Amino acid sequence: MRALKLHELSLADQLADMAVDALIDEADLSPKPALVDRRGNGAHSDLHLGLMHASALSLWPMFKEMAEAAIEIGEIGLPLREALGRLGREGEHAMLITTNGVNTHRGAIWALGLLTAAAALEPRAVTLTAAKLALLNDRFAPQPLSHGAQVAQRYGARGAREEAQLGFPSVVQRGLPQLRKSRLQHAGEQNARLDALLAIMTELADTCVLYRAGTEGLQAMQHGAQAVLDAGGSATLAGRRQLHELDQQLLALNASPGGAADLLAACLFIDRLDGAL
Ligand SMILES: CC(C)(COP(=O)(O)OP(=O)(O)OC[C@H]1O[C@@H](n2cnc3c(N)ncnc32)[C@H](O[C@H]2O[C@H](COP(=O)(O)OP(=O)(O)OP(=O)(O)O)[C@@H](O)[C@H]2O)[C@@H]1O)[C@@H](O)C(=O)NCCC(=O)NCCS
C-alpha cells in the first residue's frame, strides 16, 4: 500500500486560514449588540449569518495572494501597497458576487488584508508594519464618496483608513488587553471575545454607526459598551443586563457597529498569530 503523503501548509495558506477563521469566529460570536450573530440579523435587513460565512470563505484566495505578494516582494513599499490594493479590489468583487451585491466585509478586507501581508513580512511587528503599508498612497485606488468619506466630511470622524495608519489603536490598546484580562479572570472564551468587542466599541469612531445614526448613535455605542465593562463584563449578570440594554438601544437607533466587528476580527487574528509564534 502506498504511504499517504501529507503536505505542510505554506505560510500563505496558514495566514489565509487564520484570517478566515477570525472572520468566522467574529460572525458566530453571540450575543453581539445590533450585529449579525447566531441569534439573528441585528440591525440589518440584507445580512444573515450564512451570508457572513460565505463572504468570509470567498475571501480566502485573496488573503493567500496578499500573503504571497508580501513574501515575493519582500519589503514595505509602493509595489507591495499597490499589489494589495489591486488584490483588495478583486477580493471585494468576489465578495459582492458571493453576496449578490451586499457589502459584508469591506472594512475587514482592508484591516485583515493589511495585517495578513504584514504578518508574512514581519510577524513580530504586525500592527506597525500594517500601519506603514496603510500610510502609502495607492495611485490606483478609486476615490468614491463612501459612507466613511461622507461622515468624515460631516463629523470630522477618523475612520478605517486612519485606524490602520495609526497601527490599529483600538485593537492594540483596547481589544487585545481586554481579551487577555477577561481570560485571566476566567470569563470564558466567548465572554472574553465579547468583552474585547465592547472595549473596541468604547472609543471607536465607527463610521457605520455615524452614517446610520449620527453622534447620538455613536455616543450610545461608546457609553453603552463602557457600561457593560463597568458592570463586570459579559460574564456577569449585571454586565449581561447592560449588554441587553445596549443591544436594544442600538437596534432602536438602527445603528450597527460593523467597523468594531471588523476590528474584533483583526484582534482575534493577531491573538491567534501571537499564539503561533
Ligand atoms: C480605505 C478603505 C478602508 C475605505 O475607507 P472609507 O472609510 O472611505 O470607506 P467605507 O466604504 O466607509 O469603508 C470602511 C469600512 O471599514 C469599517 N469601519 C468603519 N469604521 C471603522 C473604523 N473607525 N475603523 C476601522 N474600520 C472601520 C466598516 O466596515 C464594516 O461595515 C461594512 C458595512 O458598512 P457600510 O458601508 O456603512 O454599510 P452598507 O451595508 O454598505 O450600507 P447600509 O447598510 O448602512 O445602508 C461592512 O462591510 C463591514 O466590513 C466600513 O464600511 C478601504 O476600504 C479601501 O480603500 N478599499 C479599496 C480597496 C483596497 O485598497 N482594499 C484593501 C487593500 S489592503
Ligand SMILES: Nc1ncnc2[nH]cnc12
Ligand atoms: N457580524 C457583523 N454584523 C454586521 N456587520 C458586520 N460587519 C462585519 N461583521 C459584521
